[in-house]
Amino acid sequence: MNGSCDVLVVGAGPTGMVLALALRRSGVDVRIIDQAEHAGTASRALAVQARTLELYGQLGLSDDVIRQGHRAEGFNLWSDGRHKARFSLADIGKDLTPYSFLLIYPQDRHERLLESRLAAAGVAVERGTQLLGYSEEPDGVRARLRAADGREHVCEARYLAGCDGARSAVRREMGVDFPGGTYARVFYVADVEGHGPAMNGEIHVNFDESDFVAVFGMSGTGQARLIGTVREESEERARALRFDDVSRRAIGSLGVGVDRLNWFSTYRVHHRVAAHFRKGRAFLAGDAGHIHSPAGGQGMNTGIGDAFNLGWKLAAVLAGRAGDALLDSYEAERIGFARRLVDTTDRVFTLATAEGHVADVVRRRLVPNLMPLLSHVDAAREFLFRTISQTVLHYRSGPLAEGVAGKLHGGDRMPWAPSPQGDNFEPLKQPVWQVHVYGAAPAALSEWCASRRLPLHVFPWHPVHDAAGLLENAMYLVRPDAYIALAAREADPAGLARFFAVRALSTG
Template sequence: MNTSQVLIVGAGPTGLMLALRLARHGVAFRIIDSNSGPGEASRAMAVHARTLEFYQQMGFADELVTLGIRIEAMHVHEAGRELASLPLGEIGAGISPYPFVLSLPQDEHELFLIGKLARAHVEVEWNTTLENWVQLDSEVQATLIKNGQVQHGVFDYLCGCDGARSTVRAIAGIDFSGGTYDHRYYVADAEVAGDNTDLQAHLGANTFALMLPVRSSGSQRLIGILPDRPDGAPAPVFDDIRGEVESLLNIQVNHVNWFSTYRVHHRVAPQFRRRRCFLLGDAAHVHSPVGGQGMNTGIGDAVNLAWKLAKKLQGKAGDALLDTYESERIGFARSLVATTDRAFRAIVSQGVGGRLLRRWLVPHALPYLSGFEGARRLLFRTVSQIQVRYEDSALSGGHAEHLRGGDRLPWLFDGTQDNFTALRSMDWQLHIYGEPAPELLDEARSLKLPVHCYTFNAAAKLASLSRDCACLVRPDGHIALAMQLQQSGAMRALALRLELDFSAATPAGTTPSRKEPA
C-alpha cells in the first residue's frame, strides 16, 4: 500500500515548490513527471520579489539570487528608436528585502529547486505518467506507468501541476475555457555581440520582442512574436527571422544555442478544486507573457495550497480550510488573465489606441510617472505580486488603518528588527507592533499561538503598520486578522469556525519574543 499522502503530477517550478513546502511541513508525497528529466529550454525568465520572499522563508532566496542577474533598467524601443528607459534596480526599496526583478532561466531555476528537494531526501520520479485516477470519499486511487511498468497508488489528495495540457484536469472533466492568441511566439538562447544587463523591449504593430541576459551561458534570451508565414511553410528556424530580430532589437546575433516556437493562450479553469483534486499553475490558468507573471503565479499557488494541505492532514484544520485555496487563487488568476490580455492586445494593436500607447504614452508618460515615488512603488507592488491580497477569503477579517485581513504582511526592517525572520517557521503566529494587550496575550497563550512583539517606530509606520496593531499571520506570510485595538476573541472565533489549531509544529513556549531596537 502506498503510504504517501499527496501525489504531485508535474515537476515544473509549481510542482517542485509544492513538494518543497510539503516536505518542510512533514507531509509524505510523491512527485512524478512524464519527461525523462528536467527541461533544457525555457520561456520563463523573471523571478519576482514575492517569489523570493517565499524562498527566504525556506532559507535559500539569497542563494538563488546569486545565480541570476538583477535587471537594472528596462529600455523600450520602436522601429529601432529608444522610446523610454525605466530604472528598475532598487524600484522596491523599503517594500521588500528583494526590491528588484531577477532574470533567471526557468531550466536553471528548476535544477536549483530539484537540488533543494534532493537535500530533503526526495527525488522526482521521471518517466512516470499518470494513466488514470478516481476519487472516493476518503482517498484518491491512481494508476501510474513508471518506466513501462504499471503501478497502483492510494493517496489522500492529488495535485495537478502538469501544465496547460493537464492530464489531471482532463480526467477530472474540468473545462479550460478561454482563447488562443493569433500570433505564434519564438524563444531563443543566443550569443549576441556586446554587453547587455538590462531588459530590452521592442513594441510595434503586431510585433513584440524582448531581450534579457542569461548569466550561466553569457548569452541573451530572445522572446517575441514570430512573423507571419505562409500556410504549409516548413517549421521555422532562427535564420528565417534573424534579419527582423536583429533589426527590431538593434543587435547582432553571433550564435544560437537553441530555438523554439509556441502559442500563447489565455484560459482559466472554472474550478481549482474538485473534492480531493487540486489544479495549480498552468493546469489552472495560462495567459500572456506580459509582466513575466506565469511561473511566479504558479509558485504562489503552491505556497497557498501546501500549508493548507499540511494542516488538514495533520488534523489541525477542517475541510473548509482547503476550500479557501480555490476562492483565494481563482480570483487572482482571473484578474491577472484579464489584465495581461488587455495589456498585450494594447501593445501590439494596429489601431489608433496602439499607436497612441507606443508613440505618446510610453515615451512621455512612462518616464514622467517613473519620476514619482508613489508611481514607482505601485508598479513594483503590482508586477512583483506583493499586491496580491485575499480580502474576501473566509480566512480574512479586520483592519488596522491601511492594513486589511488578507494582505501580505508588510516588511519591517530598520537594521535592528526584521519581522520576516519569524516567518521562517512557516506556521501561524501573532505579531504585535507596540505594546501588547494582556487579554490578547492570554488568548494567544490558550491557543498555543507563538507571539512576536516589535517596537513601533518610524520604520513600522513607513511600512503601513499602525501603533499597537496586532496581526494574526498565516504560514504563507499573509495576514488572516488585522486588529487595530488588539481585541480578544477574534482569533478564537476564527479557530472555531474553520476548526483551526494554531499551535506551532515546534512548540514556541508561552513567552512572547520581543524585537527591540538597540
C-alpha cells in the same frame, strides 16, 4: 514504485516541486511524478518576482536563487530603431520588500535547484511516470500510474495535485473545463550571444510596425534571451520556423548583433483559466489551472504562489489542525487572481502586438513619451513595482480574512517594516500561524498565545511601522504563507479565539 502517500503531485515543473518542498517541510509524505523522462533543458519563464523571493525564504531558497540569478537594472523602450526611454529597476521597491529588484533566473536552472533541494529532503522526482487516471474514494484517491519501464501500478493518496501544465492529465480526469483562447501569433524564444547596446544585461523592448521582440539580459553583458512574435502562421509552418525566419528588422532595430545562437524554439500562447481549481480531493495549480501571455513575467510566479497557498492548507488538514473547509479557500483565493491576471496580461499583450493606426500611435508615440515622465513619479514607480512583483496581491474578500487595523486589512500581505529593533520578516520564515504586535502586547494576549503554542512577536513601535500602514498596539494574526488573517485594533485574545473557532482551525 507501489505504495501510498499523503499527497501525489503530478508535474515536476517549478509549481509542482515547490509544492512538494513545502509539503515535505511540514512533514507530509509526498510523491512527485512527471511524464517527461528527463528534466527540461528549454525554458521560457525568466523572471523571479519579489513576492516569490519572500516566500522562498520559508524554504531557504532565496539566497541561492539570487546568487545564481541576474539582476536586471533597467527596462528600456525602443521604437523606430531608436532608444526612447529607460525605467530604472534598481531598488525600485526599496521600502517595500527586501528584494527590491527584478531577478532573471532561467527556468531550467531554477528547476535543477528545486530538484536538488527535493533530493536533499529525501524526495526523488519519478521521471517517465504517467498518470493514466484516478478514482476518488471516501478517504482518498487511487491513481493509476505507468512507470518509465512500462509497468502499471496504483498509488493510494489522500490528495492529488495537478501541476502538470496546460495539457494537464489531472484536469482532464477531473472533468474541469478550461475556457479561453489562443493568440494568433506564434512566439519564439532564443538564447543568444551577441553585441550591441541592447546586450548590456538589461531588459529591452522594441515597439514598431514589425514584430514585437524583447531582450532579457542573462548576465552583465553579451548573453541574452530573445522573446518575440511572428505574424500569424499555420501550425505546420509554425513548427518548421527557424531563427533565420523571424523578423531581423525587429531584432536589428534594437541594435542587437547575434554572434551565436545557443537555443531556439517556437510555441503558441493561450489565455485560459480552469472553471475550478478543486474537485473533491484533486486540485489544480500553475499552468494546469491558468495560462496567459508572458507579459510582465507573471506565469511561473503565479504557479509558485498557488503552491504555497495550497501547501500549508493541505499540511494543516492532514495534521488534523483544520477541517476540509480550509481546502475550499484555495480556489476562493487563487481563482479570482488568476482571472484578473489573464485579463490584464491579455490587454497588455494585445496592445503590444495590435495592428492599425491607433495602436501604432500608442506604442510608438504615447508610451515612449510617457515612460520617462512616469519613471520620476514615486507613486507610479511604486504602483508598477507592486503590480509586477505581486506584492499587491491580497485576499481581502476571502474566507480567511477579517478586520482592519491601520491601513491594513485581513487578507493583505504582511508589509515589510524593518526597524533597528528587528526585521518583522524574520519570523515569517517559519510557515506557522503567528501573532504580531507593533508596540506593546497586553499580558492576557501573551498568556493566551503561550497556552496554545501560538508564536507571539512583539516589535517596539517605530516610525517605519506607521509608514508601512501598521497601527500601534494593534494585533495582526499572520497565516503560514505570510498574509494577514485577522487585523484587530485591540489586542484582545477573545478575537483570536473567535477567529479560530468560527473556521474550525487549530493553533497547534
